[in-house]
Amino acid sequence: MRIVSRILLKLAWVAVVFFGITVISFWVIHLAPGKPTDLQTTLNPGASAVARERLEKLYGLDQPIHVQYGQWLGRMVKLDFGRSMSGDSRPVWDKIKERLPLTFGMNVVSLFLTLAVAIPIGVAAAWRQGGAFDRISTVVVFIGFAMPGFWLALLLMLLLGIVWPVLPISGLTSMGFEKLSFWGKAWDLIRHLALPVFLYTFGSLAGMSRFMRASMLEVLRQDYILTARAKGLPARTVIFRHAMRNALLPVITLLGLSVPGLIGGSVIIESIFALPGLGQLFYQAVMSRDYPLIMGSLVLGAVLTLLGNLLADLGYGLADPRIRAGGRKGGAQ
Amino acid sequence: MLALGLVLVGGMSLAALLAPWLSPYDPNAINVDALLLTPSFAHPLGTDALGRDVLSRILHGGRVSLWVGFVAVGISTAIGLALGLVSGYFGRLVDEVIMRGVDVMLCFPSFFLILAVIAFLEPSLTNIMIVIGLTSWMGVARLVRAEAMALRGRDFVLAARVAGAGPARIILRHILPNALAPVLVSATLGVAGAILVESSLSFLGLGVQPPDASWGNMLMDGKEVLEVAPWLSVFPGVAILLTVLGYNLLGESLRDILDPRLRR
Numbered sequence: 001m002r003i004v005s006r007i008l009l010k011l012a013w014v015a016v017v018f019f020g021i022t023v024i025s026f027w028v029i030h031l032a033p034g035k036p037t038d039l040q041t042t043l044n045p046g047a048s049a050v051a052r053e054r055l056e057k058l059y060g061l062d063q064p065i066h067v068q069y070g071q072w073l074g075r076m077v078k079l080d081f082g083r084s085m086s087g088d089s090r091p092v093w094d095k096i097k098e099r100l101p102l103t104f105g106m107n108v109v110s111l112f113l114t115l116a117v118a119i120p121i122g123v124a125a126a127w128r129q130g131g132a133f134d135r136i137s138t139v140v141v142f143i144g145f146a147m148p149g150f151w152l153a154l155l156l157m158l159l160l161g162i163v164w165p166v167l168p169i170s171g172l173t174s175m176g177f178e179k180l181s182f183w184g185k186a187w188d189l190i191r192h193l194a195l196p197v198f199l200y201t202f203g204s205l206a207g208m209s210r211f212m213r214a215s216m217l218e219v220l221r222q223d224y225i226l227t228a229r230a231k232g233l234p235a236r237t238v239i240f241r242h243a244m245r246n247a248l249l250p251v252i253t254l255l256g257l258s259v260p261g262l263i264g265g266s267v268i269i270e271s272i273f274a275l276p277g278l279g280q281l282f283y284q285a286v287m288s289r290d291y292p293l294i295m296g297s298l299v300l301g302a303v304l305t306l307l308g309n310l311l312a313d314l315g316y317g318l319a320d321p322r323i324r325a326g327g328r329k330g331g332a333q
Numbered sequence: 334m335l336a337l338g339l340v341l342v343g344g345m346s347l348a349a350l351l352a353p354w355l356s357p358y359d360p361n362a363i364n365v366d367a368l369l370l371t372p373s374f375a376h377p378l379g380t381d382a383l384g385r386d387v388l389s390r391i392l393h394g395g396r397v398s399l400w401v402g403f404v405a406v407g408i409s410t411a412i413g414l415a416l417g418l419v420s421g422y423f424g425r426l427v428d429e430v431i432m433r434g435v436d437v438m439l440c441f442p443s444f445f446l447i448l449a450v451i452a453f454l455e456p457s458l459t460n461i462m463i464v465i466g467l468t469s470w471m472g473v474a475r476l477v478r479a480e481a482m483a484l485r486g487r488d489f490v491l492a493a494r495v496a497g498a499g500p501a502r503i504i505l506r507h508i509l510p511n512a513l514a515p516v517l518v519s520a521t522l523g524v525a526g527a528i529l530v531e532s533s534l535s536f537l538g539l540g541v542q543p544p545d546a547s548w549g550n551m552l553m554d555g556k557e558v559l560e561v562a563p564w565l566s567v568f569p570g571v572a573i574l575l576t577v578l579g580y581n582l583l584g585e586s587l588r589d590i591l592d593p594r595l596r597r
Contacts, residue, residue: 020437029449146578148529150536151570154556158563257439264444268533272556282445283537286452294449301442309440 010313014306021302022076022295026069029294076299082292086284092296095281100300102172103270103277106193107262110200111255114208117201119251122212123244126220127235137209144206149265153199153272160195168192170274196269203265204258211254216247249320256312259305335586341579345572349395356389361544369562379564381554387565390546391572397547398576401462401531402524408466410520413473418504418512420474421481432478435471443468447530448539456539465527473519480512514591521584525577532573548573 063071075082081092125134161169168174174188219225220243228238266279274280278297285293348355357377364384372379378387420431447464454460484490485508493503534540535549543550548569555565 016433017437017440020434021441024437024441025446025449028446029453142578142581143574145581146525146574148532148536148570148573148577150533151552151566151573154552154559154566154570158559158566162560162563260440260442260444263442267444267448268537271537283448286448286539289453298442298445298449301445302440305440305442 010310014310018302018306022073022299023069025295025298025302026072027065029291030065030068072295081296081299084285084293085290086288086293092292095293096278096296096300099276099278099281102275103266103279106197106200106277107266110197110204111262113197113201114204115251118205118208119212119244119248121209123216123239123247125209125213126216126247127239129217134213137213141206141210144202145210147202149199149203150268150272152202153195153269156195156199157272167194169195172275192273193275196273196275199269200262200265204262207258208251208254212247212251215250216243219243219247222246249316252312252315252319256309259308260301263301263304334582335590338579338582338584338586341575342583345395345576345579346399348392349399352389352392352396356386356392358386358389360385360389360393360546362386369558369565371562372564378568379562381551381565382558382562387551387568390551391548391569394541394546394548394551394569395572395576397458397541397545398528398531398573399524401458401465402527402580404462405465405469405527405531406520406523408463409470409523410473410516412466412470414477414509414516416470417474417477418481418508421478422485422500422504422508424482424485428478431474435474438468438471441468444530444533447534448537451534451539456534456542458541461531461534461540465530469523469526473516473523476515476519477512480515481508484508484511515588518584518588518591521580521587525580525584528573528577528580 072082079093081096083089084092084095121137125137128134157169160167168191172189172192173185174192177185177188180188225238225243228242233242263279266277267283268279269275270277270279271283278300282294282297284290285297362385364380367376367380367384369382370376370380370384376386376388378391380386381390416431416435420428447468450464451460454464481504490503490507493507498506531540532547532549532552535547536553538550538553540549541547551569552566555562555569559566
């Protein structure tokens with residue numbers, strides 16, 4: 001019973017946050033001066049005031065904003081985000097759908113890579129706090145924190161694309177991609193995505209390894225670790241069996257919270273490497289003031305973030321026996 | 334750590350402050366006789382595609398970055414302090430509403446929102462600072478709330494209340510001064526974050542507008558001529574790296590100094 005009510009409460013909360021995000025996005029975007037019709041009318045000297053009004057009516061821009069929001073919300077629950085205001089006027093959902101796999105795929109791959117690298121770094125640094133490895137990794141982490149992703153991208157493009165040209169630095173596929181065999185295609189994609197995925201990974205590596213280190217230090221201070229060591233268990237058992245499993249719990253939460261950052265980062269990385277993903281789509285939408293497309297992307301970003309949080313919550317519940325046992329508070333704190 | 338942080342922050346601030354006197358050239362002066370020169374004695378960091386001196390532009394770009402950093406953090410700290418104090422002191426419904434608002438803001442893909450708003454409002458320095466400030470106050474609010482909740486039950490607050498002090502006086506005179514230490518840490522780290530966001534925006538062409546220099550838009554220009562003039566893509570990045578590193582180091586050392594629980 002407790003679990004069910006917990007989940008229901010969580011879902012209600014997700015709905016509230018989702019509503020809040022759409023309201024803020026909608027208001028901010030529509031209250032900003034300038035209209036998408038400006039681009040089509042002021043840039044076109046032939047367009048009259050009448051034509052402009054007709055265009056605004058077509059998009060519903062002449063209605064009061066709460067009416068526009070109501071209409072938008074009504075369509076949105078049916079996954080109808082309207083049509084793009086750009087030249088091709090295709091449905092927003094179609095445009096988003098075709099770009100989702102690339103951005104999503106790159107992020108998932110880099111997330112796994114991040115975890116695979118950050119967790120061992122954090123554990124090793126915490127195990128010998130103040131030791132050589134801890135000090136070196138701390139320096140690297142600080143530089144990683146301060147390194148702007150787009151600058152690192154430029155440096156890598158310079159190094160691996162120009163000075164020592166081993167990797168392609170733009171686009172998703174090479175010329176003549178269609179003629180390649182399946183494995184040839186896969187290899188071509190991997191080569192094109194190697195740098196972007198590395199940059200995503202590098203971007204979250206510093207934060208994740210630092211967090212893992214802090215979490216591990218916290219756990220290593222606990223009495224049960226002292227007990228485990230005192231009774232003569234080998235270091236490996238203490239680290240992997242007793243300490244790491246507990247230290248990993250907060251990392252699950254951090255994963256959920258890192259989704260908005262990843263979505264934001266995709267704008268920069270995809271525009272640098274000319275990759276046809278969501279970030280690039282959003283950038284183009286912003287530049288052309290494509291309201292429906294911007295709203296669609298913001299909503300999608302919010303949904304992904306909330307999904308990340310929900311999954312993190314669920315994962316936390318599954319991983320932590322104290323919560324799994326029924327959510328009763330207390331126990332070891 | 335503290336020493337290096339101080340040196341980096343101090344050095345960068347001084348360079349930015351004295352930029353008009355330190356710069357060997359006018360940062361926006363176009364010189365068609367000196368296009369894309371490699372670093373030399375006359376131009377220590379070379380010149381860009383319009384013949385402008387890179388060193389002078391980096392010095393002036395530093396003014397922009399620091400200014401954005403400070404104002405944006407000022408805005409976010411003010412909002413975070415106000416909401417955190419109110420939320421933590423009053424608790425109950427007020428706390429519930431404010432903290433749910435914080436959750437909503439944290440779920441935002443904030444860089445998307447910043448991009449959209451900046452693109453709509455015309456990218457100006459003022460708009461950038463305000464938007465960064467308005468989207469980065471949540472951490473401070475949570476921090477201050479926790480401090481306020483802890484301080485609310487302490488004896489000296491109780492004494493003040495018994496003596497007849499109203500909520501405003503208690504919050505401002507008794508709780509605020511005692512909650513400032515963690516705020517200082519988060520503000521220092523916040524400057525680094527704001528500088529990174531500003532340079533990203535400028536890199537995308539939505540930040541500081543040409544001809545004015547900022548580190549981000551210098552890198553954007555550099556990307557166009559990456560093959561022929563790689564130094565244009567190196568030096569502004571070094572400036573960002575060192576500045577952000579400086580503020581992060583300073584913030585972390587302040588945290589260690591101010592938080593006795595972490596001392597071992």
